[in-house]
Amino acid sequence: MNTIRLNIDRALNAVTREQIQALESPVKKGLDALHSGSGAGHDFLGWLHLPSSITEADFGEIEDAAAVLRAGCEFVIVTGIGGSYLGTKAVVDALNGSFDWLQRERRNPLLLYAGHHIGEDYLYELSELLKGRSFGIINISKSGTTTEPALAFRLLKKQLEDALGREKARQRIIAVTDPARGALRRLAVQEGYRTFAIPDNIGGRFSMLTPAGLLPMAVAGIDIRRLVAGALSMEMHTAAETPFPDNIAALYAATRNALYAAGKKIEILANFHPKLHYIGEWWKQLYGESEGKEHKGIFPASVDFTTDLHSMGQWIQEGERTIFETVISVENPDHNVPIPADGANLDGLNYLAGKRVDEVNKMAELGTQLAHVDGGVPNIRITLPRVNAWYIGQLCYFFEKACGISGYVLGINPFDQPGVEAYKKNMFALLKKPGYEKESDAISAGL
Numbered sequence: 001m002n003t004i005r006l007n008i009d010r011a012l013n014a015v016t017r018e019q020i021q022a023l024e025s026p027v028k029k030g031l032d033a034l035h036s037g038s039g040a041g042h043d044f045l046g047w048l049h050l051p052s053s054i055t056e057a058d059f060g061e062i063e064d065a066a067a068v069l070r071a072g073c074e075f076v077i078v079t080g081i082g083g084s085y086l087g088t089k090a091v092v093d094a095l096n097g098s099f100d101w102l103q104r105e106r107r108n109p110l111l112l113y114a115g116h117h118i119g120e121d122y123l124y125e126l127s128e129l130l131k132g133r134s135f136g137i138i139n140i141s142k143s144g145t146t147t148e149p150a151l152a153f154r155l156l157k158k159q160l161e162d163a164l165g166r167e168k169a170r171q172r173i174i175a176v177t178d179p180a181r182g183a184l185r186r187l188a189v190q191e192g193y194r195t196f197a198i199p200d201n202i203g204g205r206f207s208m209l210t211p212a213g214l215l216p217m218a219v220a221g222i223d224i225r226r227l228v229a230g231a232l233s234m235e236m237h238t239a240a241e242t243p244f245p246d247n248i249a250a251l252y253a254a255t256r257n258a259l260y261a262a263g264k265k266i267e268i269l270a271n272f273h274p275k276l277h278y279i280g281e282w283w284k285q286l287y288g289e290s291e292g293k294e295h296k297g298i299f300p301a302s303v304d305f306t307t308d309l310h311s312m313g314q315w316i317q318e319g320e321r322t323i324f325e326t327v328i329s330v331e332n333p334d335h336n337v338p339i340p341a342d343g344a345n346l347d348g349l350n351y352l353a354g355k356r357v358d359e360v361n362k363m364a365e366l367g368t369q370l371a372h373v374d375g376g377v378p379n380i381r382i383t384l385p386r387v388n389a390w391y392i393g394q395l396c397y398f399f400e401k402a403c404g405i406s407g408y409v410l411g412i413n414p415f416d417q418p419g420v421e422a423y424k425k426n427m428f429a430l431l432k433k434p435g436y437e438k439e440s441d442a443i444s445a446g447l
Contacts, residue, residue, distance in 0.1 A: 002385075003237060004394050006248040008255045010369060010379035011324065015258040023254040023409065024244045030408030031250055034401075035240040039408050041415030046201030047400060050209050051232035051393075059225060062211055065174055065194055066218035070109055072172065073136040077126075077156055078216045079115035079149045080140035082285055083204030084176075087213040087396070089113065090282035091227065092220045094275045094392050108221035109136070114156060115149030123152060127159055135160065136172035138219070140212045142198055144177060144184025147427070166191075176212050203415055205286050206400055223389045230393025238401045249401035252326075252380065256402075257409045259324045259378055260298050266323040268316065269302040272365045273330045275387060277304050283399055290403050290414040297410065306364050317375045324378040328395070329365060331385045333358045 008020070033039030034048060069076050078085055092111060097103075101110055114126060137160065139153045160169040175188040179197040188195045196211035198204075207213060209231055214224045238249040245251065256267060267287070269280045280302030291297035303312050316323065339360075341353035352360060369379050382398075384391045407414025429439035 002390075003233065004248070004385070004391055004398065005383040006252055007381040007383070008251065010373050010381065011255055011259060012378075013373055013376070014264060014324065014378040015255070015262050019262075020251075020254050020258045023257055024250075026409050027250045027254045027257075027405055028244065030253070030405040031240055031247070033408050034404050040413035044201055044203045044206070044415035045404075046199045047203075047206035047209070048404070049235065050202070051228050051235045051397060054209065054228055059228075062196070062214050062218055062224065065196070066215060068194075069136045069138075069172070069174070069219050072134060073109045074133050075112050075130065075135040076109045076216065076219050077112050077114050077130075077135060077137050078140065079113075079137060079153045079156065080212070081116045081146060081148045082289075083207050084140040084149065084212055085113050085116050086205075086278070086282040086285055087208030088216045088220075090278040091208070091213065091217055091222060091392055091396075093278045094387055095222055095389055096220060098275065109219055111216055111220050115152035118148055118151065123155060127155065130156075130159060136174070138174050138176060138216050139184065140176040140198075141182075141184050142178045142204070143182045144187060145182070147424070150183075174215065176210075176215060203417075205289055206415075208282075208396055226389035227393040230390035231397040232393075233390075234394040234397040234401070238398065249398055250405060252382075252398070252402045253405040253409060255380060256298060256324075256326075257406060264298075264322060264324040264378065266299045266301060268323055268325045269300065269328065270305050270308075270325050271303075271328045271330075272305050272361055273328070273333075273387060274304060274307075276328055276330075277302075279328070279392075279395070280304070282396075286399060286403055287406075289417045289420070290407050291410060291412065293412045293416075293419070296412060305368060306361075309364075309368065316372060316377060321376045324380070325369075325372060326380040326382065327365070327369065329381055329383045330387055331383055334386070 030039070034045065037045055078088060088111070100106065112126065114123065137153065137156050139149065141149050141153075144150060157169070157173065160172060163169075164172070170191050170193055173191070173193045174196065175184050175193045176196045176198060177184040177188065179185075179200060185195070187193070196215060198207055198210050198212050202210055204212075209228060214228075217227070218224050238247050242250075244254075269283050271277070271280065284300045284302055287298070287300040292299075303316075316325070337357045339349065339352045339355050339357060341350055369381070373379055382395070384395060404414050425436070425439060426443065429436045429443050432440050
């Protein structure tokens with residue numbers, strides 16, 4: 001089968017098939033609201049048919065810009081926060097070699113990231129690394145004024161201009177921003193940067209398949225055409241007319257909402273493949289920012305197994321029973337590593353001699369699932385036949401579609417994020433940003 005698969009059998013210790021089936025109607029209403037554009041946040045549904053709307057011209061323009069950076073740069077810095085970098089890092093980490101960053105000779109520039117936090121030591125160390133090195137910048141921001149990426153870009157832009165001069169530096173900077181307005185759009189026009197647009201109707205956490213994700217992925221050597229093709233196949237598999245039992249996005253949304261209603265307030269996304277770590281990080285933003293509103297929503301967490309079985313495993317096995325797991329299972333690894341025999345057998349592992357490492361990993365995965373289910377932790381399983389661009393494209397679109405449906409089942413707008421502004425207002429007031437004088441005075445009085 002050329003698609004990812006969903007199995008909910010091991011969630012049925014906490015909810016029944018009838019309880020999940022009972023959500024078919026609200027799930028169908030949510031799915032129909034997405035496709036008709038009749039639900040809350042309908043002006044941010046551009047991602048819904050994005051895989052099927054990307055044209056050959058779009059691919060060509062992205063690949064051409066990527067080729068320029070690939071030819072002239074040892075490093076390319078992606079400046080962005082939230083969805084402006086997490087989707088890229090999730091895909092690049094999943095699909096490139098685990099140790100590509102250590103290779104002395106690379107076919108592709110190494111992607112580095114800035115603007116995803118406000119770490120002075122990090123920015124200093126990045127600046128030191130880039131001294132005397134050839135680098136470019138992909139600056140991703142709809143507004144151009146979000147503090148974290150704007151600050152990082154200001155520093156990196158100055159360093160690049162100091163090294164190359166303003167004229168040459170502008171050839172190494174690409175802006176991915178609003179189609180027509182905002183500070184970064186104005187700067188790009190003023191400086192003559194090459195630009196790509198993030199459509200107005202696509203929010204950051206759904207922007208992986210816009211130039212915000214596809215451009216840096218192409219720079220890193222990812223087959224973006226295959227990635228989009230995988231997403232397109234999932235767009236078709238999860239269409240509005242797909243029957244509920246066959247629509248895995250609808251079934252996942254129904255199952256997790258049934259578990260939520262049964263008191264399972266935390267969803268842990270687990271994987272047994274270390275390259276999928278940042279898929280978990282991207283997923284946390286997607287679901288946390290989409291569903292955590294009006295004092296509702298499942299709390300999204302993620303773990304890497306078996307690593308985290310030696311840190312979080314005890315809590316998952318015997319802690320408060322408010323959790324369920326969604327496990328991403330990879331059917332076939334790319335490589336075959338047999339376990340050798342050892343004459344002394346001091347480690348006692350000769351019983352594994354001749355087996356593949358993946359056989360051990362698979363039994364660890366099955367053993368963990370059985371233990372957690374026995375311990376009262378329902379398990380949902382998502383199977384990827386392989387970790388490649390096609391299946392990662394499918395997986396990411398699947399999660400996006402299910403997220404939109406699930407938000408509507410919860411009765412919230414899954415496409416805004418009003419709570420994100422609270423810390424910003426306080427930060428601006430504390431920094432005495434012009435226009436925040438009243439807030440600054442109020443905070444100072446409170447402190």
